[in-house]
Amino acid sequence: MTRWAPDRVAFGGDWNPEQWPVEEWEAQVRALDQAKVNLARVGVFSWSLLQPGPDEWDFAWLDHAMALLHERRIDVVLATSTASPPPWFSRMHPESRVIDERGYRHEIGSRQNWCPSSPVFRQASLTLVRRLAERYVDHPALRMWHTNNELGCHNAECFCEHSATAFRVWLRDRYRTIARLNEAWGARFWSQSYASFDEVAPPAVSTTFSNPTHVLDWRRFCSDALLAQHVAEREVLRDVAPGIPVTTNFMIGTGNSVGRSDYFRWAASVDVVANDHYEVGWDSSEARLHEQRAWSADFTRGVAGGAPWFLMEHAPSGVNWQTVNRTRPPGELRRATMSYLARGADAACFFQLVQSTSGAEKYHSAIVPHAGTDSRAFREACALGEEVARLAEAIGSTVHADTAMLVDWESAWALQHPTMPSNGFEPFDIAKAAHRALTRAGATVDMRHPRDDLSSYRFVVVPGLYLCDDELGDRLEAMARKGARILVTCLSGIADATDRVRGGGYPGAFRRLLGVRGEAFAPLPAGRTVAAVSPEGAGLYQGRFWQEELTADAETEVLARWNDGAWAGQPALTRRSVGSGFAWYLPSIPDPDGFLALARSIRRGAEPSSAPDPFADLVATTDVEVVRRRTGGVEYVFALNHGDIDVTLPALEGRDILTGQSAASWKLRAGDVRVIRTSSS
């Protein structure tokens, strides 16, 4: 195993030369070089060319493409090409194709149509991986291997017989006896007790709801089954080419999708955490597009344990898969790329480098658009390539975050079950609302797994962490005793890992920490809000989506109560003093302004008194984003102005490594970006 250790910020992305006549390749590579592209991912969907038939192989075109890249010192991330098997394979082995939740076997003609538990697919894909590894192990352009592509993007679930068999094996490993499975699933209800593992099926569509724990275990299994494909490919690569790092691209944080992979479990399997991210939709009054990037980047960094990570795909401009695809206006590309780098990426790669002229992604934007290099978009990319190169000195620095937010795919999956008290919001919506509030309040947030070591954080947020271990409450209580501030929201700590509800009052795992006891959940329908007011009558926030019937212990402060509606007078915000810290309980989801005010108020207390955040006011009142990366006494302050108003930054002695200019005070024009090197405080 060899970690990825870059000496320049990777800048580039997907190049699929096989789409064009070979005569055009050289000009394309020349254009990429002109844009300072220093890395190309090649071969993601090339299986049908590399292996045109069961016993035919053709690497010549790839040899040529890699040679052209190497001539220009462009590194290659070589994909294993296993993402989509060739038509001949899918036709010869129809049993390898994905079967959906209603028993329909997907037709060929698209991509990623293979079952993660298919033995014949596994075997054929590993043969290909070995061939590629053997051929290119010593290629001078080869910088990293990339298994498959966006594992599970379209084949996260398969309901075929191979999957069913593999699921049963997985369940037997987990539960050993069928009695323990029945117990974990609560199978005695609805006459679901199984007499043997052989009776269990994947939770395909049934007459009504499937058992929630059955579905949750199925999600866990599906994630593991995909991970197994990556690990199997990686093992071949390490066997043949032990000195080359291996990664695969995660899909953390795009849109409202929770996704089907538990990347906290996956992170250890890669030599660098790589991620793809795309903004979805348009700016709204509630959420700004750059907040989507912050969410994705902070989440990816958390999955990477805080280490620098690799942005494998983002869009030069519009994509092609939304209903109406937004195009980046002039100047936005630079801010978009810089925000991922600010938040810990040491690589900024695009899908794609040269825009296709046919096929399903021809309207996905590229560094070289349909219009060619004589275009505003290409000129912006060239300027960006120059600037990215100047960030080389920051490689390896890590993002300074004093706030942790605890998130977990298993909780999110459990919350998706249609029998929850409310399906009126998406599983990560609470975390996202909290992330936006905290970010606007000036915090930089790491999204961490509840089992991670949290001791370095002064402020921990637990946003709708529905499933958790019993001991988490104790761990957080211990942190609070030492001065940490803990904010827990509704829908946290309710159930254990089998989705069994903790009795005696909500939120079971955190009742002692918070000093409250919930008797009933009371979801609100979409669009309805209720005012939370302080004892003095001040409106603190507008509650949305959720309320609770709640009792506060004697020593717990009730900071707000509901003003009207069916639950008027019930607590709407509580705080318990714990040692030198505090624990808040928030039994609702506040409106953005109310949440911001709450986050600012808690955060002010969470900062060590020696270091009030000089940027907090600026960030809370403008569209300016500020993030710090640090390494050995040096701090890089990334300041990005996403708004249309020029601002002045707080006093900051240093040098802008993008412009080379030194100063103690900085203007940041509307739309502009600065990366100011200063000494770490």
Place this chain on the structure above:
Amino acid sequence: MTRWAPDRVAFGGDWNPEQWPVEEWEAQVRALDQAKVNLARVGVFSWSLLQPGPDEWDFAWLDHAMALLHERRIDVVLATSTASPPPWFSRMHPESRVIDERGYRHEIGSRQNWCPSSPVFRQASLTLVRRLAERYVDHPALRMWHTNNELGCHNAECFCEHSATAFRVWLRDRYRTIARLNEAWGARFWSQSYASFDEVAPPAVSTTFSNPTHVLDWRRFCSDALLAQHVAEREVLRDVAPGIPVTTNFMIGTGNSVGRSDYFRWAASVDVVANDHYEVGWDSSEARLHEQRAWSADFTRGVAGGAPWFLMEHAPSGVNWQTVNRTRPPGELRRATMSYLARGADAACFFQLVQSTSGAEKYHSAIVPHAGTDSRAFREACALGEEVARLAEAIGSTVHADTAMLVDWESAWALQHPTMPSNGFEPFDIAKAAHRALTRAGATVDMRHPRDDLSSYRFVVVPGLYLCDDELGDRLEAMARKGARILVTCLSGIADATDRVRGGGYPGAFRRLLGVRGEAFAPLPAGRTVAAVSPEGAGLYQGRFWQEELTADAETEVLARWNDGAWAGQPALTRRSVGSGFAWYLPSIPDPDGFLALARSIRRGAEPSSAPDPFADLVATTDVEVVRRRTGGVEYVFALNHGDIDVTLPALEGRDILTGQSAASWKLRAGDVRVIRTSSS
């Protein structure tokens, strides 16, 4: 056959002890006893425990559970456990599972996944029923048998080969010759003439619309196929245990669902009509939640022919199957339960008694919630149990209703066909709008089948009764001659039982009764309204969803005409004087206020002059609900204040049997309930 004859108001509901360790059972029963629970339904989904394998049986746990209940004098309604077969059965007999309208066979892992026409399921279920009957026939706690559960809730239709065969047998029984089927269905159109019954299939999804009469007969068949399962189970029970009444829970009136069972046909098959009802959604300006309860209860009572009925399930608080599940605020449980009792129930049972901690219904509320007995919800249940017990003296009394509304599942099913002039509203929407208007006008309404004896009613409403027999018009005319008032709305009397339109003008069956002739239907799109104004120019109502091109006979009064739009000047309300009665035709669906005014005006006339309704003004202008139950010279006036304003009831000499207080004049506080015993007028 033995009718259910209670000596106390049944109060209790579902207890599924098998979900918890046996050590917890006794404490649970103790808590139920504390809440005055006197009846538990047991064994609804226990097949997989009772018969863990093809030749294994285990009744010990059930023996124990029943013994515990009996110790506390809690009666048992013993379910036959046939609602959901065990996994081993469904896997051994995949042909017993439900196939949907696109040929998909539902996977196991949920509930009620069995075809009503499956021979192997029928046989296995009856074996289980016989075993249970033989074991518990003499058990002292056994009060009633309950076949299956919510028959057809998730398996109302199955498109498998067994269903197809049974459907053909059913059709042959109905039509005898294929020529008569072709004639009834109008099969000559679209080249659908069948040469033999063997060619007919269930109306699974086809290229476009299926034949409407084909679909209607399918609905009739599906209802009969489900009923046959109940009857088969009942016959076994009566055979083994002839002295024990048998019922099964109907599902009348929940949400907008018309349902798939013709409960008017089913009613004779049970020893007491039992029903499950759940409110759906939230209060709105158009409909208040307690009106959903009134609708369901009045409909159930009508199905029961006016006799007392059994509320088998209602929710202590929220349910778990809506998108956002509403929680009952403090005090509502009492009003909810009391309103069913007011409207003729002699039993008030809940799903469920103790809240599950795992499985698909763990977020369905219970008498003992997750928080345990130390909770506001449990304390309310205890208080309610006390009060319900005080209603014992009213057992067997019947609801006083002088208004009948004619409804019919066959009509509703026919209206659901997508080729109707408008699918912009649901089949029972007209009846519901009329029911709300009448209820607000102070009436208590029995929903009756058109073939029922209607002679006791002074006022008969025919709301969108699309299919009916030819003779119904004559029967209503005869009633009118004797002084009854008849209100017929649009979409009534159009077609015969084969859905063949009566020619010569709408509404065929009622043209003579009403003295009108419709030439064309003219549906209105959602959201569009047209004003109906009197000859004097007064606005009577806003018409919605429907208009007609209509001619009134010379002797028919036109009380309103459309004020504008394409059909301005056409009649919007007519009245024909018939003997000492009247017949109104309402060719639209009025807005709530307009409908209320119309209902009040007609109703004032319908009351015998000696007895003007003293509550009418109160009910029309507040959220107070008033219903009377009578028995042998005694009247129980149930008065429920669902609003937040205290009111004073009209003079009423009597005793409040809830409080024991006697008076001649009563305050009814916001949220409060009174049940005043007085002498019957």
Place this chain on the structure above:
Amino acid sequence: MTRWAPDRVAFGGDWNPEQWPVEEWEAQVRALDQAKVNLARVGVFSWSLLQPGPDEWDFAWLDHAMALLHERRIDVVLATSTASPPPWFSRMHPESRVIDERGYRHEIGSRQNWCPSSPVFRQASLTLVRRLAERYVDHPALRMWHTNNELGCHNAECFCEHSATAFRVWLRDRYRTIARLNEAWGARFWSQSYASFDEVAPPAVSTTFSNPTHVLDWRRFCSDALLAQHVAEREVLRDVAPGIPVTTNFMIGTGNSVGRSDYFRWAASVDVVANDHYEVGWDSSEARLHEQRAWSADFTRGVAGGAPWFLMEHAPSGVNWQTVNRTRPPGELRRATMSYLARGADAACFFQLVQSTSGAEKYHSAIVPHAGTDSRAFREACALGEEVARLAEAIGSTVHADTAMLVDWESAWALQHPTMPSNGFEPFDIAKAAHRALTRAGATVDMRHPRDDLSSYRFVVVPGLYLCDDELGDRLEAMARKGARILVTCLSGIADATDRVRGGGYPGAFRRLLGVRGEAFAPLPAGRTVAAVSPEGAGLYQGRFWQEELTADAETEVLARWNDGAWAGQPALTRRSVGSGFAWYLPSIPDPDGFLALARSIRRGAEPSSAPDPFADLVATTDVEVVRRRTGGVEYVFALNHGDIDVTLPALEGRDILTGQSAASWKLRAGDVRVIRTSSS
């Protein structure tokens, strides 16, 4: 081949006597005669009666029906009855039934459930056609053959193995080698390269997007497969009965449906172009219902190459297949029928003549409604029959249109692919918006295929013509040089016939003609608008759905730029002077008023100076529709007032052939129609 050459305007429609007892037929025919019906289409869905079993035939009832019609001089359009096979056939040959995109085989019991590529269906249907042809070849009532019915209405696509085989044959014919298919489809992307034609499947549902060119070729194949059924039937008919014209009913212009048939390819296969058209929905502020008729009629006429065409179906009043079906108010039927005749139809036929009382279309309106002949609707039909007869002298005259709009099914199909930059509007929405604007501006528009001869037009509009040949730009440039005015909108000329994007800037095929170069598309989400303002600051229109990043060549005038938003300052309307003509580029879809103003301004320039349009102001400011038909020096001015305000027409010397009245100046009352014969200018 024999063209249809009428001597009277065909007036009539579908009569399906088999639905009623034979005793009622004569009275029905008498009523039709009373309404001046002179043509009946018979036998559309009669296969199950004509051939009740594999070896049984029964023509007696049809002999009788045709004899009754002939007695009253009612011509017969005899359908081949192949639209829906009998149940016995579909059950004997399940492989002939349609399989949907998820592999589901449609159940029998509806209509048109046959695969266009089914050999057994083809054979059985041609046997029937031959039997019919042989029997009725010499029948004196027979006026025209009608193959099948609305080919593809419910079976446009079938994913069965017969279809797959036929698709592969079609592809082999088109591409010869698999390498050329791979090249055309861009199959190297996503690993889709095929090794042989045998690997290609119909684009049934797959894991995600199918290849766009694959889908486009599938649409072409499906259209051809349906056409092949018509041609095969026609060949039998021509063989047996060479002197009788043959047609089939197209479905052009109903609702938002693009449809699945490329009728420009189909037009040559019929002896007269026949069309079915139905209005969908209600009038709105954006689009009036009569504009739907104008769109359909102008499109049908364009498909017919400008020749008179046959309106095979329109609705006497409401239909039965929309969610809420609108009923025609009094007087509308006359205007509806007249507008098709105005726009080039020489036949006005209805579905249906006598309203069914059972089956799936019993609520579809008819000339004789359920209420019978004593009805306002029937009396209107009789009056209309009288008037239609007076139009006989205009038979064969052609519509005067000086504007062409280029439309194309292949472009529309390509635009439907979900990977386009925006799926926020329907493919023909741009053309429809342009058609409405032009029509309101007083133009009469022919919808023509891009390869048609366009030399007679002074004004050519290219609205979202996404795919086109390279040479179209040159042809239009040549026209402009000679004085024509060319208006090109966004999404035109982007790709070639294989959906390969033209590089170097948008809109590839028209860049030189227009003198612009687009660098990026920038779709707008629904509901968002941006103002286009002139250099002088005047607001020209509100742009919707689409913007572009665009550069105008030096000699190209920028008539408007975006006022705000991300693309402020980019061109929003350009004009290039070309010889004595002009070429406009419109990179957005204007709001209705803005588009009308633009259309009027361009059109004023397009008219030869000698003939300004005297009706333009009237048409633009009222709901009056004016169309001219011409023949040999005579012009018929059809003026229809769809509004509720009386108007005066511009000076027009002539005779109203409906009333016989002569004048030089005409009032046109609200709701009225005039057809004024004058001399052609």
